[in-house]
Amino acid sequence: xxxxxxxxxxxxxxxxxHAGIDDTQILKGIDxxxxxxxxxxxxxxxxxxKTTAANIIMGHPDFEVEEGDVLLSGENLLDxxxxxxxxxxxxxxxxxxxxxxxxxxxxxxxxxxxxxxxxEAAKGADFRRELNEAMDTLxxxxxxxxxxxxxxxxxxxxxxxxxxxxxxxxxxLAILDxxxxxxxxxxxxxxxxxxxxxxxxxxxxxxxxxxxxxILEHVxxxxxxxxxxxxxVATGGPELATELEENGYDWIEGRVGAESVA
Amino acid sequence: xxxxxxxxxxxxxxKAGWHDPExxxxxxxxxxxxxxxxxxxxxxxxxEWMTDIRVKAYQHFVERPMPTWGNTPTLESIDFDKICxxxxxxxxxxxxxxxxxxxxxxxxxxxxxxxxEQKWLSGVTAQYESEAVYHSIREDLEKQGVxxxxxxxxxxxxxxxxxxxFCSVVPLTDNKFAALNTAVWSGGSFIYVPKxxxxxxxxxxxxxxxxxxxxxxxxxxxxxxxGSSIHYVEGCTAPTYSTDSLHSAVVELIALPGxxxxxxxxxxxxxxxxxxxxxxxxxxxxxxxxxxxxxxxxKLTMKYPSVILKGEGSHAEVISVAYSGExxxxxxxxxxYHLASNTTSKILSKSISKNGGRGTYRxxxxxxxKAENCKLNVVCDALILDEDxxxxxxxxxxxxxxxxxxxxxxxxxxxxxxxxFYLMSRGHSEEEALAMIVNGFFEPFTRELPMEYAVEMNQLxxxxxxxxxG
Numbered sequence: 001x002x003x004x005x006x007x008x009x010x011x012x013x014x015x016x017x018h019a020g021i022d023d024t025q026i027l028k029g030i031d032x033x034x035x036x037x038x039x040x041x042x043x044x045x046x047x048x049x050k051t052t053a054a055n056i057i058m059g060h061p062d063f064e065v066e067e068g069d070v071l072l073s074g075e076n077l078l079d080x081x082x083x084x085x086x087x088x089x090x091x092x093x094x095x096x097x098x099x100x101x102x103x104x105x106x107x108x109x110x111x112x113x114x115x116x117x118x119x120e121a122a123k124g125a126d127f128r129r130e131l132n133e134a135m136d137t138l139x140x141x142x143x144x145x146x147x148x149x150x151x152x153x154x155x156x157x158x159x160x161x162x163x164x165x166x167x168x169x170x171x172x173l174a175i176l177d178x179x180x181x182x183x184x185x186x187x188x189x190x191x192x193x194x195x196x197x198x199x200x201x202x203x204x205x206x207x208x209x210x211x212x213x214x215i216l217e218h219v220x221x222x223x224x225x226x227x228x229x230x231x232x233v234a235t236g237g238p239e240l241a242t243e244l245e246e247n248g249y250d251w252i253e254g255r256v257g258a259e260s261v262a
Numbered sequence: 263x264x265x266x267x268x269x270x271x272x273x274x275x276x277k278a279g280w281h282d283p284e285x286x287x288x289x290x291x292x293x294x295x296x297x298x299x300x301x302x303x304x305x306x307x308x309x310e311w312m313t314d315i316r317v318k319a320y321q322h323f324v325e326r327p328m329p330t331w332g333n334t335p336t337l338e339s340i341d342f343d344k345i346c347x348x349x350x351x352x353x354x355x356x357x358x359x360x361x362x363x364x365x366x367x368x369x370x371x372x373x374x375x376x377x378x379e380q381k382w383l384s385g386v387t388a389q390y391e392s393e394a395v396y397h398s399i400r401e402d403l404e405k406q407g408v409x410x411x412x413x414x415x416x417x418x419x420x421x422x423x424x425x426x427x428f429c430s431v432v433p434l435t436d437n438k439f440a441a442l443n444t445a446v447w448s449g450g451s452f453i454y455v456p457k458x459x460x461x462x463x464x465x466x467x468x469x470x471x472x473x474x475x476x477x478x479x480x481x482x483x484x485x486x487x488x489g490s491s492i493h494y495v496e497g498c499t500a501p502t503y504s505t506d507s508l509h510s511a512v513v514e515l516i517a518l519p520g521x522x523x524x525x526x527x528x529x530x531x532x533x534x535x536x537x538x539x540x541x542x543x544x545x546x547x548x549x550x551x552x553x554x555x556x557x558x559x560x561k562l563t564m565k566y567p568s569v570i571l572k573g574e575g576s577h578a579e580v581i582s583v584a585y586s587g588e589x590x591x592x593x594x595x596x597x598x599y600h601l602a603s604n605t606t607s608k609i610l611s612k613s614i615s616k617n618g619g620r621g622t623y624r625x626x627x628x629x630x631x632k633a634e635n636c637k638l639n640v641v642c643d644a645l646i647l648d649e650d651x652x653x654x655x656x657x658x659x660x661x662x663x664x665x666x667x668x669x670x671x672x673x674x675x676x677x678x679x680x681x682x683f684y685l686m687s688r689g690h691s692e693e694e695a696l697a698m699i700v701n702g703f704f705e706p707f708t709r710e711l712p713m714e715y716a717v718e719m720n721q722l723x724x725x726x727x728x729x730x731x732g
Binding site: 058060081082085086091092096097098101102104108111116148149169 | 694
């Protein structure tokens with residue numbers, strides 16, 4: 001199967017994506033295809049373009065797409081505003097979630113669910129139950145609902161709140177940008193349980209963006225991609241993450257160099 | 263209709279901007295003179311002492327120059343000769359909405375007042391132009407001796423109480439606009455809460471200006487006797503005209519020992535109203551006065567709710583928000599005078615400016631030399647939504663006693679792209695996201711309001727954020 005060919009089965013299809021910020025090109029031709037129900041990981045060092053990829057898919061206005069397509073179930077996402085993408089089923093768990101003082105968590109969750117899943121989904125006892133169950137999975141106490149969005153949250157609380165939103169918003173495609181960073185092993189396990197609950201056994205897919213392989217021990221990826229300097233240089237199964245952990249990014253750079261010579 | 267069209271051109275989104283046909287029964291010609299002042303008093307059949315106060319106040323108003331601080335160009339643009347100082351639109355203050363003239367009743371229906379009254383209020387007074395057209399109080403409160411009247415009826419029925427307290431908190435020489443109000447006052451509320459009585463549900467006054475070039479000068483006096491408590495809520499709107507109206511109220515609060523008065527306002531005047539108001543309270547021993555003050559509309563507001571902490575252990579709180587849009591200047595703040603020991607005060611001021619609007623915080627906290635162990639806390643936060651808008655802060659603290667504990671914090675912030683993007687990624691349009699940030703910023707104020715007002719406040723701000731993204 002040629003990488004540039006259209007694949008009707010794909011949930012997310014990225015083709016020849018070139019993109020950047022302030023006239024600096026960061027992504028230099030990315031191709032990626034994720035089928036429904038799959039979990040993929042993109043691994044790379046800081047500055048390799050991981051977060052740019054996440055921001056482009058979600059539609060951050062500061063980034064510019066120079067070339068290429070991003071399709072969700074065959075529909076071009078690049079023409080849509082961020083909130084339209086969210087309503088189409090794209091979700092981004094942020095590396096640095098933003099604080100909104102005065103906006104209560106409970107209120108915000110209800111409004112977001114109403115906006116993405118419809119008014120009915122955010123009403124009544126069913127929503128309440130769903131909310132309580134999701135909070136229990138993530139070890140989030142009830143009084144969390146009356147706090148202000150990300151305001152004064154610890155690093156771990158911010159990440160758990162992102163995953164709580166992931167569970168409630170039920171996206172088709174969840175992108176997790178460095179969700180494991182700054183978490184201890186218990187935090188990673190809790191977050192991983194939340195991701196598994198949201199994705200496994202559904203038609204949804206996830207794209208986990210990470211520097212380290214730790215989270216991938218708890219959320220088994222179907223495919224691992226290695227991103228170096230704006231290009232995917234290697235794709236493999238979960239074993240690629242382990243190899244990368246053992247041998248480091250220099251190893252894969254050397255391997256890629258050798259292949260291109262050969 | 264040309265008038266409606268004119269209104270739409272001035273302010274597109276202002277919800278309360280309609281006006282009724284003007285069916286006045288008495289309407290004074292434009293302009294002010296001692297004769298006008300005497301006529302107002304005569305028309306109301308007032309005692310001579312009140313007429314004398316009015317005339318003295320008028321003389322002071324004439325002699326007193328315009329303030330030389332604040333937005334002086336806008337102040338100077340007020341044309342006192344093009345204002346109607348008295349307009350009666352109903353023969354009587356009714357106790358039943360069915361007896362209020364139909365078009366006026368419709369207006370208050372549209373503003374949701376009768377509905378609110380049934381649901382969550384202890385009493386309502388509705389003022390239209392110069393006088394109250396409707397007034398009622400729950401029977402049980404009346405039986406406990408609570409007096410809640412419009413000010414004109416109050417003067418007729420309880421002249422001895424009014425004579426004792428009128429101008430005792432805001433003297434007629436206090437400032438030019440307080441003098442003007444004292445000269446031509448009409449309407450407003452008079453409340454007396456007897457010793458130990460707690461009025462559980464708020465009482466509300468609603469002020470509506472309908473006519474063009476109208477001057478509304480209501481006068482409010484609230485006396486909470488020892489150990490009593492009351493929450494008074496005030497709302498105001500006016501139609502949108504291309505010519506200006508003037509709203510210049512005076513509010514005097516007296517909290518006797520151990521009493522608690524909370525005074526909440528959501529001012530939503532149309533953008534052609536000058537809103538120049540003097541609000542002040544005197545707090546006796548162990549009493550508490552709170553001003554919860556929201557300023558959304560008007561062309562220029564100058565308002566600094568004040569508390570004189572006269573009795574030991576008394577407490578003052580002023581929580582205010584101001585929103586300034588295009589062509590608006592909200593010059594607001596607070597003043598607290600710590601005259602007695604162990605008094606405490608808290609000021610929280612939040613302002614948002616947008617589309618070239620201007621927000622000014624002007625505050626004064628004074629601690630007198632004899633007042634020991636006072637605590638004061640001042641926080642002012644400004645949120646500026648675009649490059650054309652402006653925010654200024656003038657905080658003054660004059661502390662003459664070294665045992666005072668003072669805290670002051672100020673911040674100016676902008677909405678960041680990352681904050682908006684975060685909210686948009688959760689399915690909210692850019693306007694909705696902005697409204698969430700703005701309402702969050704005002705939340706410390708909004709949560710102090712009765713729920714119905716809080717909801718209205720959030721809707722108002724969401725409306726203000728519409729069409730703001732370009």
